[in-house]
Amino acid sequence: MTRQLDHLVLPVADLAVARRRLGALGFVVAPDGRHPFGTANCCVYLADNSYLEPLAVVDPAETAAAIGAGNVFVVRDRVFRQMIGEEGASAIVVSTEDAPDDHRRFAAAGVATGEMLTFSRPFVDAAGKSDVATFRLAFAASADIADAFVFSCERMNAPKVDLSALTAHPNGASSVARIVLAPGAAAYLGLVALASESGHGEPKVGGAAVTLGDGGDCLGAATIAAIAFTVADLHIVENLLRRAAVDFRRREGQIVAPPAPGQGVAFIFEATE
Numbered sequence: 001m002t003r004q005l006d007h008l009v010l011p012v013a014d015l016a017v018a019r020r021r022l023g024a025l026g027f028v029v030a031p032d033g034r035h036p037f038g039t040a041n042c043c044v045y046l047a048d049n050s051y052l053e054p055l056a057v058v059d060p061a062e063t064a065a066a067i068g069a070g071n072v073f074v075v076r077d078r079v080f081r082q083m084i085g086e087e088g089a090s091a092i093v094v095s096t097e098d099a100p101d102d103h104r105r106f107a108a109a110g111v112a113t114g115e116m117l118t119f120s121r122p123f124v125d126a127a128g129k130s131d132v133a134t135f136r137l138a139f140a141a142s143a144d145i146a147d148a149f150v151f152s153c154e155r156m157n158a159p160k161v162d163l164s165a166l167t168a169h170p171n172g173a174s175s176v177a178r179i180v181l182a183p184g185a186a187a188y189l190g191l192v193a194l195a196s197e198s199g200h201g202e203p204k205v206g207g208a209a210v211t212l213g214d215g216g217d218c219l220g221a222a223t224i225a226a227i228a229f230t231v232a233d234l235h236i237v238e239n240l241l242r243r244a245a246v247d248f249r250r251r252e253g254q255i256v257a258p259p260a261p262g263q264g265v266a267f268i269f270e271a272t273e
Contacts, residue, residue: 003198003206004049004206005092005095005207006094006155007050007093008092008093008179009089009090010053010088011055011077012056012087013056018054021263022263024245025246027171029042029043030042030166033121033123034121034122036062036120038065039063046167046174048175048207050176052227054262057081063077072117073117076113076141079147084222088264089225089264089265090148092179092210094151094195094205095206096152099116099138099153103139106139112138112140116138117139118134120135133155134156135153135155137151137152141191145187148188170240172236173230175230176207176227176230177230178209178226179210179228180212180226181225182222182223183214185223196210222265225266230271232272234254234269246260254268254270
């Protein structure tokens with residue numbers, strides 16, 4: 001079995017802007033979560049237990065200290081922002097039950113980068129109930145791809161809160177169907193295949209295929225170019241986007257919302273068959 005998709009990291013300039021944009025796209029956005037190293041997020045949780053992590057720098061002094069201490073998560077976020085800008089997608093994250101074993105596996109393959117990271121942060125659900133989430137991360141990167149990396153995430157303490165209200169998205173999105181990479185990102189594709197244990201060729205992370213794009217949805221220089229979501233009804237999505245005055249284009253079986261502030265890559269909505 002391939003590893004499941006844990007989440008996608010989406011650098012943004014401002015969480016408030018990301019919250020408004022994601023809301024306009026029909027997503028329910030969780031309350032902000034603060035990391036102990038100067039970053040914060042406002043996550044979008046999906047029914048398949050994966051999520052999107054819009055990530056902003058909220059305390060530059062803390063992030064600078066974390067970078068000086070070798071915190072790979074913050075180091076790679078800084079590299080992405082310097083190379084690509086404040087908006088986009090920087091990491092595919094796979095789930096794991098044993099991050100130390102993944103770290104050893106990445107090291108044996110020559111792709112481990114830095115030390116593992118363990119941290120905790122508060123988590124608040126839609127009703128205001130709070131808990132503490134603890135994560136252990138193991139990182140991998142390719143020398144040929146500087147702006148994107150991969151890591152495995154061990155959820156050591158999963159918050160004991162009800163996520164049902166946070167996964168009931170007005171647009172009907174239930175899972176990530178595909179992650180589209182820039183046409184020249186074969187080295188990153190191989191990194192994802194190793195991390196997800198899905199063999200050679202175009203890998204899958206849980207139910208999400210990771211594919212090389214043809215340029216149509218690959219705008220800009222970033223490695224991760226587009227995210228496709230499974231939805232129940234494209235008519236619902238189209239009506240929602242029209243009411244919110246969100247620019248989009250309709251293709252056969254798809255609705256594509258191009259990148260915008262708070263949404264640094266193309267979002268593609270695809271109906272379930």
